[in-house]
Amino acid sequence: MIQVIAYLAFINVWAFDYEFVPKMSVRQAKKMRIRPKTLSFTILLGALAALPPLSIDMGLPAFPTISTSLKTSPGVVGLTLSLFMIGFAVAQLIFGPLSDRYGRRPILLVGCGLFVLAGAACATAPSINTLIAWRLVQGAGAGAGMVLTLAIVRDLFEGPAARAQLSYVNLVMGVAPMIAPTIGTWVLAIASWRTIYGTLAVGGLLVLLSVALGLSESLAARDLDAIKPHRLIKNYGRILSNRICLGYALVNALSFGCMFTYVAGSPLVLLNVLKVPTTTYGWLFASTAFGIMIGSFLNGQLSMRGVSSSRLLAFGLLTAVATSVALTIVSVSGAAQLITLMPLLILNTFCLGIISPNAIHAAIQPLPEIAGVAAGTVGFLQMSCGALASGLVALLYDGRTAIAMSSLMAVFAIASYAAYVGLARPAELRFTRASSD
Structure with missing residues (x-):
């Protein structure tokens, strides 16, 4: 740094x-x-x-x-x-x-x-x-x-x-x-x-x-009244009652939960189950972090070229679901090895680089006058899902397989996609139609 x-x-x-x-x-x-x-x-x-x-x-x-x-x-x-x-x-x-x-x-x-x-x-x-x-x-x-x-x-x-x-x-x-x-x-x-x-x-x-x-x-x-109790409660209520803000904040938080499940579970799986040397684990972890960077760079380039956030989000969320479900199948079948897990993990973390910027932007965009409150809500929900993910993967880890990590990643990825198609996207489309009318 x-x-x-x-x-x-x-x-x-x-x-x-x-x-x-x-x-x-x-x-x-x-x-x-x-x-x-x-x-x-x-x-x-x-x-x-x-x-x-x-x-x-x-x-x-x-x-x-x-x-x-x-x-x-x-x-x-x-x-x-x-x-x-x-x-x-x-x-x-x-x-x-x-x-x-x-x-x-x-x-x-x-x-x-x-x-x-x-x-x-x-x-x-x-x-x-x-x-x-x-x-x-x-x-x-x-x-x-x-x-x-x-x-x-x-x-x-x-x-x-x-x-x-x-x-x-x-x-x-x-x-x-x-x-x-x-x-x-x-x-x-x-x-x-x-x-x-x-x-x-x-x-x-x-x-x-x-x-x-x-x-x-x-x-x-x-906003001179931003930290007065009644205004503060009202502003947070506006964020939580705005289906676009809340929906996209949940999309980002649940996707982060999927990634953090890997962060918390990877030492357990790679070091304890697959017996990977510590130095090798560092390189493997770096490869997944590099996946996020590639996803972020690609998202930035495609955004500037006019590719819509809805297309990028749909691609990222569906790919995250597919890779996490594939990880679960591989783990349950007993075929979990470095060669079967790592490509899927890299591709899954790559998705966060696409999902996160689009979801965060959509969550804080609708209410610019309280952008600080919106950003605080996004960050709090993200870290809450990260903490929940790390606790659950440690609780569910059986000491022998990658099932806990893989299945929990799938749960978070599916929940994130559900928040998008069931809450965020419909609310955004209704708002767009109402504005055009």
Whole structure:
């Protein structure tokens, strides 16, 4: 992540109309902003969205070391991940409305500041309880980056351009789970587990500086009543009662649940059942993350070429159903091997790169005046399905087969397609006909 942000800072200096002089007035400083339709802007949003997966995966190799260092059990160390996920999910419901009231940029600065502070506190935590508490705060800070990335895209882009931007952000974000465990392992090889959290704090600081120097306010008009209890309840009610918003939010969340079932189940299946070496597992996991990136890139290109979101969503959802059902058949039949599972898993994760940008765009598009609330709802539902998926796959795993992982992936994929054809798409078509009339 540090290399990516360093690259971002470098290209900001010369590529995007910065006025770089020894002494700048306030008016001049305001011109130091990254233009929305640039590679630098996409990388910045991608870096914000990459904070959560980096924070989750970089620390995984250090769990045994943390357990020994802080004299606690591996199960208690696992709470550092659980509390991070809780903070990440709940914070999106808070930061979304706050950004509708105060603007995207100030709330994003607060979130990044929390992330940096928590990373530094985790690096110096004297006990496991302190580490767990600060991981909760770190998750909340990462949640600001995720929800405000979605809101900013809604503020600045429309139609195919918005879907393409979300696709490219998804592509940049897809690099994070591929490199995070490796970075964590490298850090452990030369330093202690505390350095991992210190590295996250430094990376978060670089993101914070990039936001402070390079990001303009994207919200055109602030809602002064957005965080008043009655307005907040009303706004969330509008999202949940809007069949288009809710339907597409569920499509995205359930598809994410399908993917996260694989994320949580792959160590159990590949390492324990198929006895894949740890180094090989890293490459196999990276190949599926690469599938998401390819799907995101292809979706961005096709969106800009005028391919409709409905066609892309239908293709992605049907392919996800077909591959997950095929995985279940392979697992139940006893034919589960690397050669039979991996092509289907790569193709299945490839689908998320197509589904997610289109579903998220459709979910936050109808109500631009409360885009922060809409983005918070989308993010919360997504993480809730991810948490549900990881819990269920661990509960249902039989220790011998890939049936639990495959069948649960199929359940989530089918449910996502059902939400599309039964809720989201009919509501969208009715709205379109009513508007044309």
